[in-house]
Amino acid sequence: MASSPFSPLLLLPLVILATIAIGSSSDEPKEKMTHLHFYFYDYYGGPNATTITVVSPPGNSSFGSIGVGDNILREGPESSSKLIGRAQELAVQAGQESTAYLSALNFVFTAGEYNGSGFSILGRAVLTETMERGIVGGTGMFRMARGYTLSKLIRSTGTTELELVMEYDAYIYHY
């Protein structure tokens, strides 16, 4: 998992702004920004499915369907790359005119410097777009987290047993 902060030049104005906003007291915790870059693996169908549909609405529309996922987080875009955590997910197909999920995910890291820490996101997911979702909280090293994630589908293989791979960038503001 690359924990590459922004270039110092980009970060500098943020640091200055944060310092001004927080005030002069030097014993108050300082807010930091951590950028995480990782890959999210989602499997449908077959013995190793990580996502299941738990509610199928009546009729032939997917509107109202609900899925639950226990997805896999890896360092790189190859399925053999290092496992770094899981992402438990609830996704409701809440779009009537087009497929748009109301999604809630908890990311939990199980390796590396963020082992045991996690953060949660909530937002709209449309698989054909670059998705931006808000970070609404965190635990461990990411306590008090806020921020956003950008993610996009980079690979989709299989038919009845489907592997979806998403690339994630998370910009986490925390103390």
Ligand SMILES: *[C@@H]1O[C@H](CO)[C@@H](O)[C@H](O)[C@H]1NC(C)=O
């Ligand atoms: C499911 O996972 C097991 C254990 O990792 C693996 O041996 C098997 O090949 C996988 N099956 C499929 C269909 O991917």
Ligand SMILES: *[C@@H]1O[C@H](CO)[C@@H](O)[C@H](O)[C@H]1NC(C)=O
């Ligand atoms: C549902 O099925 C009906 C009848 O076959 C069809 O007219 C309608 O377009 C379908 N709706 C969707 C959303 O596929």
Ligand SMILES: *[C@@H]1O[C@H](CO)[C@@H](O)[C@H](O)[C@H]1NC(C)=O
């Ligand atoms: C992550 O933390 C748990 C609990 O402290 C520990 O048991 C486990 O070995 C750690 N995993 C890695 C890969 O460091």
